[in-house]
Amino acid sequence: MNSPLKGVIPPMVTPLLQNLQLDVNGLENLISHLLQGGVHGIFILGTNGEGPSLGYEVRRRLIVESCRIIDGQVPVMVGITDSSWSTVIEMAHFAEQAGADYLVLAPPYYFPITQDEMIGYLEKLIPELPLPVVIYDIPGCTKLHLNLKTIQSARKLGIQALKDSSGDLGALYTIMDAFKEDPEFSIIAGAELFMSDVLMNGGHGVVAGGANIFPNLFVQLYEASINKDLETVARLRHKVLQLQNSIYMLDDSPTNSIRAIKSSLSVMGICSDQMVPPLESFPETKKKILAQRLFQLGIKENAGYENQ
Template sequence: MTSTLTGVIPPVCTPMTPGGEVDAASLVRLVDHLLGGGVDALFVLGSSSEVAYLTDARRRTVLDTVAGHVAGQVPVLAGVIDMTTPRVLEHARAAAAAGASALVATAPFYARTHPAEIRTHFRTIAAEGGLPVYAYDLPVSVHTKLEADLLLELAGEGTLAGVKDSSGDDGGLRRVLMGRTTTGGATSFSVLTGSEVTVDSALWMGADGVVPGLGNVDPHGYVRLYRAAARGDWEAARAEQERLVRLFEMVRVGGSRMGAGSSGLGAFKAALHLRGVIDCPVTAVPQVPLDAEEAGRVGKLLAAAGLL
């Protein structure tokens, strides 16, 4: 990880057995599906990986399976998401031992934190984790927004190698991109959007890449989108983005009878199951599973997108 990270970096889903164990064989097929789609890196143990539901042993299974199978073909970013710095450092040591290329961490959560404590958190991970650190801006889950000034300060001093912006704050994203051009030490700082549906506009603003959960289902589509933007073909990028927006409707099939996470992750896994990539579409307890009718609606969206 000696250069700015760019391109399509899917947050890899974690296939599970009906009993809730990691399905390593399906995980390997999923990795091959993503690599076959032309992705530039992989992000394991993020939100789309159901990291919050995985025991430490299951996290290690995911790390060992993916890093071992990839064997250096592309960088593997490992989520080390936990409530406080000491717990994050334990995950960082496991990620380094498994052969991860970089770490991805949120701000601390559960305990209320101050920006000074967030700075200490990231500086400690960078100093002791042994790998480049990417910030994960995820206020919906950790209840703290990583502001542009803080990110640019940590980037400028070399603490952070990049950010995955899943804040939904396009103005904040733009402030980071604008600030990066005027902060000498932050010029190699990777800015990655976590939005599935505004990738073309983020790339037009100057983002370096995308970390799309829907990229598990259709990596080829996001690679086409990114490559169209890279060559300046914004009409092609827009057309591909709009196709993916229609496909992304799958995350709503669960409606109001389940949480958004259950509906979205259940839809991604149902789609991967229907495409023959994973054996079982189960999500971790206590998430509500999709029923047959909802899975059928996922299948119709896949067919409309040319994926079945």
């Protein structure tokens, strides 16, 4: 991969059956929906994909089936973050053999670690990994907010990109400034509302959960942002804000957006909203409200839920 990772890369949800096995039909529907929407890549086994909650058999099958269905149409990014050192390496090699293009790695969760410990971890781990690595900053789930020194050290070890889900726009601007002379390093926003700001100030793309629902909306916003079409950016950004306020805020749990995105896909008839405990899908009363709001946002297919 000589060119930077870029564009709209949905953190794909994982379609599941009631027995928590992979729903392959739902996966085919979802990938088709995303590709038809014009996305530039697909990220599996991330936060929206409930990656850390899935059994390893399901993770492996998801990797294999996703790579088979996508078949090289766009890059496939696979989350390999784990608390187990050996499992990270094992899943990395499995992803490479299945045909994935990138590995996504966050700090190992459970034990709090320092920046220096993270650098030491990467120094030992990166040489063991067979694919280009995207380092993932998501302190809300890992206890560590990667600083500039750590990211610079990771870059020297060969990582190809940063996925920033820290919510710290000031730190992100500092990182973008530090890497502005590096044409082969990608900076990918993880916060949807930061997307335009990041793209118009040297960033390369976005991993947007809402692109599971509205892939083409985010693709259009990406194109308007890189072209600095401010009028179109303002109009499309307003739609993203509506998505945040009307869909994600339907529930007040810490995982509200994850639940809302998966339930939206169920309402749209793309895949089920079965989730891995302790997460739960919305009850039918909320799904009816969700269907109404999706209809108002332009989703015409509402899988039998009446707009009333």
